Amino acid sequence: MKDLDDIALRSIKFEPYWWDAARPEPHPAVALAPQYDVAVVGSGFTGMRAALELARAGRSIVVLDKEAAGSGAARRNAGYLGRVLKHSLAALMKKHGEAQGLAFYRELGEAFTDVIALIERERIDCRLSRHGRFIAATSVKHYDALAADLEPMRRHLGYPYEMVPKPEQRREFGSDLYHGGAVIPDLAAIHSGLYHRGLMERAKEAGAVISDMTEVRAVTPERDAVRIVTDRGTLTAKDAIIATNGYTPRGLNWFARRVIPFQAHMAATEELTAAQLQDAIPNRRTMIDSNTNIDFFRPAPDSARLLFGGGTGIPRGEPAAIARFLHGLLRRVLPQLAAVKLSHAWTGYCAGTFDMMPHIGGREHVWYGLGYNFAGIPIGTHFGAKLAAMIQGKPEGRSAFAETPFPTLPLYSGDPWFVPMAMRYFDWKDRKRA
Numbered sequence: 525m526k527d528l529d530d531i532a533l534r535s536i537k538f539e540p541y542w543w544d545a546a547r548p549e550p551h552p553a554v555a556l557a558p559q560y561d562v563a564v565v566g567s568g569f570t571g572m573r574a575a576l577e578l579a580r581a582g583r584s585i586v587v588l589d590k591e592a593a594g595s596g597a598a599r600r601n602a603g604y605l606g607r608v609l610k611h612s613l614a615a616l617m618k619k620h621g622e623a624q625g626l627a628f629y630r631e632l633g634e635a636f637t638d639v640i641a642l643i644e645r646e647r648i649d650c651r652l653s654r655h656g657r658f659i660a661a662t663s664v665k666h667y668d669a670l671a672a673d674l675e676p677m678r679r680h681l682g683y684p685y686e687m688v689p690k691p692e693q694r695r696e697f698g699s700d701l702y703h704g705g706a707v708i709p710d711l712a713a714i715h716s717g718l719y720h721r722g723l724m725e726r727a728k729e730a731g732a733v734i735s736d737m738t739e740v741r742a743v744t745p746e747r748d749a750v751r752i753v754t755d756r757g758t759l760t761a762k763d764a765i766i767a768t769n770g771y772t773p774r775g776l777n778w779f780a781r782r783v784i785p786f787q788a789h790m791a792a793t794e795e796l797t798a799a800q801l802q803d804a805i806p807n808r809r810t811m812i813d814s815n816t817n818i819d820f821f822r823p824a825p826d827s828a829r830l831l832f833g834g835g836t837g838i839p840r841g842e843p844a845a846i847a848r849f850l851h852g853l854l855r856r857v858l859p860q861l862a863a864v865k866l867s868h869a870w871t872g873y874c875a876g877t878f879d880m881m882p883h884i885g886g887r888e889h890v891w892y893g894l895g896y897n898f899a900g901i902p903i904g905t906h907f908g909a910k911l912a913a914m915i916q917g918k919p920e921g922r923s924a925f926a927e928t929p930f931p932t933l934p935l936y937s938g939d940p941w942f943v944p945m946a947m948r949y950f951d952w953k954d955r956k957r958a
């Protein structure tokens with residue numbers, strides 16, 4: 525037990541690693557105007573991208589957040605930039621027809637390239653790297669299923685991949701736990717804290733007002749406007765955007781009934797030696813496993829650490845218990861690092877949906893982009909731009925994800941009591957495919 529006590533109690537920080545470089549700091553309080561063109565609720569990627577585009581289009585914008593701007597998942601995530609959903613292309617083509625399935629995946633591809641173009645255009649220094657991703661198969665059946673999932677993406681969309689058989693696995697990831705895997709060579713990764721901060725700075729330079737430490741209590745459509753009640757006063761806006769994803773409050777009833785918040789856990793190791801890092805992640809790729817409820821490992825973009833996570837959706841209790849759980853994951857997957865300590869451990873909230881798809885749309889001047897199912901860097905950023913275009917009535921606002929109904933279930937009010945059970949079911953299903 526001694527090593528575990530060291531991890532939990534000695535020098536670990538229970539906050540996101542990204543905050544060392546980009547801590548969310550509350551803005552000085554602003555006097556809220558009685559009226560804005562657009563009020564954005566939530567200051568993550570979705571909210572900030574929408575604010576940036578709308579402010580540049582000359583609209584008056586206020587971004588409201590109950591915490592310091594960026595304290596939600598935006599500065600807590602793993603920084604993986606990909607172009608997949610929880611449903612494969614083949615599954616979506618089967619369910620929605622070939623054209624619609626392809627439309628979803630083409631838009632994901634656009635979202636991925638859009639983030640990279642935005643980072644370059646806006647000169648956001650967020651350590652963008654394009655070393656690709658390794659998906660580690662958790663069984664022989666998963667290995668075959670991976671190939672079956674990736675091949676239609678290559679055939680229809682030209683997305684490259686390479687299968688890596690088990691005997692060669694160590695050239696991609698320093699673990700013998702898996703059964704080979706697949707490399708997607710062109711996927712990317714970022715420093716999430718620096719990316720969000722850069723996006724926020726650009727939105728502010730464009731004229732968006734940030735009012736953080738301001739809790740929104742009600743958003744009510746009223747004829748041609750929207751009334752927004754906050755703990756710092758009431759304002760009206762011609763349009764409002766709900767960009768609260770996994771932090772959507774119960775008070776936003778229609779939205780809370782459609783998103784399923786679930787907690788994700790992450791940790792950073794202390795600095796590793798160059799040899800340890802090279803052995804663990806030889807090509808500096810991001811790594812995920814092939815399960816529905818993934819374990820994931822990546823090199824930090826700005827230090828010699830590994831950042832990793834897993835056990836999503838199952839509450840682990842105290843921060844020290846989360847750290848112990850994550851250290852157990854490190855020892856299981858990369859036993860050669862068993863003596864390595866953790867420097868940071870943290871959690872954040874993602875949003876699932878009942879159809880495991882992201883959703884975008886609007887009703888009565890209240891617009892939303894929600895339910896990113898663990899892919900909010902590309903999709904949130906992209907939806908922010910789409911929402912800005914929708915509000916301006918531009919054709920670029922069209923989205924394949926606006927065309928499917930946003931489902932809920934009877935009696936669901938936003939309390940995700942069933943998430944741990946659902947996660948255990950997914951784990952059982954994955955084990956069944958072993």
Ligand SMILES: Cc1cc2nc3c(=O)[nH]c(=O)nc-3n(C[C@H](O)[C@H](O)[C@H](O)COP(=O)(O)OP(=O)(O)OC[C@H]3O[C@@H](n4cnc5c(N)ncnc54)[C@H](O)[C@@H]3O)c2cc1C
Pocket residue numbers: 565566567568569570571588589590591593594595596597598599600601602603604605606738739740741767768769770771772773788789790833871872873874875893896897898899900901902903904
């Ligand atoms: C641990 C973890 C790892 C992840 N890894 C990845 C990854 O590698 N790649 C990826 O693409 N995605 C990842 N995700 C998901 C991704 O981070 C999110 O989907 C994305 O950040 C959502 O962005 P957002 O702007 O919509 O919402 P958020 O960034 O979550 O922002 C929502 C904001 O709404 C605010 N809010 C809530 N209620 C109110 C209220 N009443 N009034 C005012 N403000 C309110 C919150 O304070 C919060 O700041 C991860 C998430 C977590 C938690």
